[in-house]
Amino acid sequence: MEKIALFGKAPNELSEIVERLGMQEFSAKQIAEWMYKKHARTFEEMTNLPKLARQKLEEVYSVGKTDFSNVQTSADGTKKYLFPTTNKQFIEAAYIPDDDRATLCVSSQVGCKMGCLFCMTGKQGFQSQLKAGEIVNQIDSLPERDKLTNIVYMGMGEPFDNLDEVMRSLEILTSDWGYGMSPRRITVSTIGIIPAMKHFIENSESHLAVSMHTPFHEDRRKLMPIENVYPISEVIQQLRSYDFGKQRRISFEYIMFKDINDTPRHVNEIARLLNGLRCRMNLIRFHPIPGTPLQSSTDQRIMEFKDALVKKGIRTTVRASRGQDIFAACGLLSTKERIKMQSPDF
């Protein structure tokens, strides 16, 4: 019988388990501390638990942390880690060091259902949801864990299509009983699933990034099928109804496609849509993927676009492309080659 992983469980869930095993109530807090603060990977390391208690735990449970199974290193220092999941699939996480910052881009699903035209993860379809423990494991099992300054949920999958587990993972990362990270060091990215986005805004303090990619409904629904259900104009309207304070950040991701979304007409419409909303734009070079007719805008066009947005009063940055040579850059994460394909229904 497969052992149940404790990693990813909150203290109240651990309390039920220790009670069931006849252990002292405070053991739950101790286990949480060992897993999340002291990074223990086995029960044997939890030396302030009685030996008998450790043996009882070992019989039914595992800590549930998983080592990465492969790592690739880019010429620019970016590293792409491959992690196995509990159901024998794989996910990728990208570690991006940059001067005094070190960011980890984590996955929230195996594959993705959203089918965006420009995304490599979307090409593999959807395989499964990650549990909170599997999301946090990408951080805890990272060799560079202690250097991390920022976590971004921008790896494989749509975080808000796995909202429960993503929220649980955020709780583990930001709680005093967990990693105690500031929520301001965490950004969750979404293509704009409105009900889930509202839940996140109301129940988390972390930053939000929304993938816009074009301000026009007709164009966006060709790039991103979700636009048919949750249009970007409605997403922005919903964002206007919240007070994000001065510390919490909303940003819009905007991949630059040559002649598709990089014209003055797009600048004007973005300015109209975002008028009065305190936010920033992140412009991203497109990293071409097989079978897609899209091309990246030139660097010159990207800079002109940025300048035009800034002139409209929109704080705009251009994101550096990192890890492109190891397919770790934005939109390139995929474990398609490792999927045992099920019989499709078509």
Place this chain on the structure above:
Amino acid sequence: MDTGLSGFIKKLPLQAQPLIRLKEISSEVFVISINRNHDFLPGQVVAVTTDFSIPPRLYSICSGNKEKELSILFNVKHDGTLSPKMAQLKKDDTLFVSFPFGAFLGDDKPAWWIAAGTGIAPYRSMLRSGLGNNKTLIHGGRTTDSFYFSDEMTAFLSDRYIRCCSQQSGEGLYNGRLTSWLQNQEDLPLDHLFYLCGSAEMVVEVRDILIGKGVDIDRIMSEIYF
């Protein structure tokens, strides 16, 4: 448990509706019907649940927009929470349904409608709403009983209705995957629109084939089972 994207459509206003009919049209595939209380555009979806403890999910409407009843098509997902319950409903049981929404809309321009499995639903709505002229429907399924509404489709579309069956053969069926059939087409009507409805896997694979055959992305519309 995969609660999924639509698992969090909690804030959509849902209206209690008595169920008029539940009909099993193929093994573990059902059409559920309620009164149509709202206007809708063919291709739109509704969020549906059986009670508020179960997160609603999105389903395409499969009935015409002038009909008295509003119907949806669903198959039972054994690892799901909602569809097994929906399959147990009886006449007059309550279903909670949102207003129709969504922008995967049909029109009267020439188009290919491409579907896998229950992805046929929005096209049936379009057909029954009078948008079936100048349309070709390509429907993929695993087995011969996967071609829901085939009598209706055959009657209206005749030879503009292509059924691709990947695991069984049968009269009038293309024996192979929908994607194989598409790959074998030499001259696609590049001036047509192409509508895609199905799983993410199906949509991305079909979209790649169409683009590879010269279809402009501006002519491709996709709806994924979110």
